[in-house]
């Protein structure tokens with residue numbers, strides 16, 4: 001199986017009551033950790049690259065790394081997706097260079113501009129067999145080069161979704177229902193609650209249409225503890241409770257984005273390794289521990305949050 005678009009995956013996920021994990025990739029070991037977990041649990045997977053990842057690793061490397069994963073795990077349906085494409089040009093570049101899915105994020109612009117840019121991307125992408133995700137409503141938090149103050153974040157207005165989808169022709173829609181980018185989503189002691197009522201209203205207005213949740217890391221406290229016990233200083237990092245994400249995945253949510261949790265796992269593995277083996281200096285030794293954590297986290301997400309095990 002070559003790289004696929006998410007069209008068939010989302011159809012099955014929607015009716016099957018599960019979601020596909022969209023994990024951010026930045027280097028070889030992250031790609032390996034994610035795809036090995038997906039292969040072992042027979043789960044489809046979305047590998048997504050942000051603008052920051054493309055700048056860090058170079059888009060050519062990322063595409064080739066994903067092609068390698070596709071060759072090594074031919075049984076796993078793999079989508080290569082652009083995360084938070086800032087404009088038409090970036091989306092076009094990815095369409096032209098092997099991505100099977102792109103996101104145009106014009107959610108910070110006025111409604112009409114969001115529609116115009118998203119439609120332009122959808123028209124170009126569809127001509128080339130690529131699918132498109134757009135966003136309505138804005139999330140707070142920091143994700144690579146996307147930073148939104150909490151007071152500027154807004155929930156998605158269900159009154160706008162039908163018009164938006166109809167006029168843009170996009171294939172899936174990211175909505176804001178209380179998820180947030182980054183590790184510092186909420187303060188300890190706060191009780192993060194997703195607005196599942198907004199999700200229900202959106203899916204009532206868009207029957208059968210795939211919904212996407214961004215910023216859906218849960219910031220597992222065991223990894224925060226390992227980081228802090230081995231020289232780190234992460235304070236009050238907390239994420240979205242996994243049971244609420246599982247609930248969302250049972251309904252219209254077909255794609256759940258997870259980045260921060262993988263970063264925490266990678267960092268925890270490397271910090272612990274350095275602390276326990278101060279004499280080691282072979283990158284293969286310590287990065288392998290980070291990679292093992294990435295794999296374990298993706299396995300956990302597939303089983304406990306996404307529900308996509310065995311859905312190949």
Ligand SMILES: [Zn+2]
Nearest residue numbers: 143214215257
């Ligand atoms: Zn995002």
